[in-house]
Amino acid sequence: MAMARAERTATAARFAKTRNYLARTWPLYAMFVPGLVALAIFSYYPMYGIIISFQDYNPGLGFIKSPWVGLQNFRAIFSNPDFRDIVRNSFVIATAKIVTQQVAAVALALLLNELTRTWLKRTLQTILYLPYFLSWIVLGGILLDMLSAGGLVAQAFRAVGLESPMFLGSNTWFVPTLIVTNIWQTVGWSTIIYLAALTSVDPVLHEAAAIDGAGRLQRVRYVTLPGIASTVVLLACLNLGNVLQAGFDQVFTLYNPAVYATGDILDTYVYRVGLISARYSVGGAIGLFKSVMGFILIVVAYRLADRFTDYSIF
16 A cells, blocks of 8 residues: 555656646747648658559549559669669769868868958858859859850850850760859858858967968968868768759759750659659659668768767757
8 A cells, every 4th residue: 555655646746747847848849839730741741642653643543543553663763774874963963062062162261261351251251152042043044144155154265266165065064064053152151160160260279380380371281170170071971961962953954955964863854754754653763762862871971970070969
């Protein structure tokens, strides 16, 4: 009897403690509700559509009545020789974007950090940030005009007696054009994290290096870069999860059938196969393949981030 009474007392105490806790914190939990509802409606509920990857989907029949074909759609895409080229294109473009963007962002942050005139630094930052706030529909229209046969770039080449390359019509030049224009749009915004990391470098280290006779480049090499190395490694690891995110909006705005060999990526292929050709099941299978690969890459990225920089969200 005594033990049973003690257990009831302990249970009542825990219940009272929980009730008091919820009475104090329920507004905080209530703030989660709209976000959870939006997440359920727009992120989890649409996942039901994955089922079309295993069906010969017919919009007239719907999800329930469309015939089940199992892994037939996956066999079709994996046996398609073009699919391997498209995966390769996605990997090459995305990897090149990640590497060049990070290198350019670090270099630009170091250059901006060396500026002593505040007004000049802020002016340059504002100019560099502007392209990031413009959509690729706007930027693509500007680039299509600039890089066309009669555009500003072609005229500049002709002015110095050179023939302008076909930046958007040549498989040789299309991928470098994507990489350079991606840097133009994103590098200013990407410097924000590195500029914030540079503020954590102890100025005393710079002063000590200067007293020891280190020049500006030597201080950057031996003081500044080691000071932000952990941030660089962390972002490099986290960016690994975007290896197949080659940028649908940019590629879709700039590419054309002449550069499909090097510029066609998974997202644009899904658009053409799934929407234009109305092969919804094949498009769904490709999208599911990309999602699974992206999930694996994200897990690997967080493992690497935890190992090399002690960064963990769990």
